[in-house]
Amino acid sequence: MRNKRGAKDVKRAELQAYLNQFLAVDRVKDYCPNGLQVEGRDEVHKIITGVTACQALIEHAVAEDADAILVHHGYFWKGEPAEIQGMKKRRLQLLLRNDINLFAYHLPLDVHARLGNNAQLARLMGWPDPSPLTTVEPEGVVMCTELSHDEDAGALALQLEEKLGRRLFCAVHQAQPIRRIAWCTGGGQGFIDAAAQTGCDAFVTGEVSEQTIHSAREQGIAFYAAGHHATERYGIRALGEHLEEQFGLAHRFIDIDSPA
Ligand SMILES: [Zn+2]
Numbered sequence: 001m002r003n004k005r006g007a008k009d010v011k012r013a014e015l016q017a018y019l020n021q022f023l024a025v026d027r028v029k030d031y032c033p034n035g036l037q038v039e040g041r042d043e044v045h046k047i048i049t050g051v052t053a054c055q056a057l058i059e060h061a062v063a064e065d066a067d068a069i070l071v072h073h074g075y076f077w078k079g080e081p082a083e084i085q086g087m088k089k090r091r092l093q094l095l096l097r098n099d100i101n102l103f104a105y106h107l108p109l110d111v112h113a114r115l116g117n118n119a120q121l122a123r124l125m126g127w128p129d130p131s132p133l134t135t136v137e138p139e140g141v142v143m144c145t146e147l148s149h150d151e152d153a154g155a156l157a158l159q160l161e162e163k164l165g166r167r168l169f170c171a172v173h174q175a176q177p178i179r180r181i182a183w184c185t186g187g188g189q190g191f192i193d194a195a196a197q198t199g200c201d202a203f204v205t206g207e208v209s210e211q212t213i214h215s216a217r218e219q220g221i222a223f224y225a226a227g228h229h230a231t232e233r234y235g236i237r238a239l240g241e242h243l244e245e246q247f248g249l250a251h252r253f254i255d256i257d258s259p260a
Helices: 012-022 055-063 086-097 107-111 117-125 153-164 189-197 210-219 234-247
Strands: 035-038 046-052 068-073 101-104 143-151 170-172 178-184 202-205 222-225 250-253
Touching (some): 035 086, 046 055, 046 234, 055 086, 068 234, 117 153, 117 234, 189 202, 210 222, 234 250
Antiparallel strands (some): 143 178
């Protein structure tokens, strides 16, 4: 059914079932619930996508009269306090008061073969034929590829900065040319050893830890921390565009910038 704004109305339950199946939520063990995290109105015609379900994103959704918000970083992380107080109360209150649905897809979105964060970063960077690094779980959380030519470590840093539109946090260059490259969007710095052990020349992720630098230096692997937020803007946006196509929903991606 078409509403007065020309976008289609879709039942929330239909959207929920579709997304859960499309992203195969049952196949991945995660640190948060994936799917509908906060229930809102029954019918959806306008969705807002964003990286994180922060207060500012919800305010945008309210201002735009959206029926659902879809994010990569939602709520209810394993180990966080269960009480609904302070910041958490304000976010949930704004959602519930406005009857807006919140869908969150974390690891299932990272690893999706076509629309996932890793797949979309490869697309943005022009890295050909990505395949999962098979020594890490869940499958697809670290991807790798063989470039068609030798790349200089400094040139790869410049390409990342140009495509992502921001300076790298940190880069460890190596003298040898880069052929085999591995990556994990977001906070994937812990996977640098797996990348080094499988013969990769470079590893790209969002964040860096103190020990990451030593791992890079001592194993001779080039390393780039390109931003957690910056590397994870693409999956959720692609998912929103997919829903726009699939269901005729109105969709807008809102980038609430984060330097992290
Ligand atoms: Zn993330």
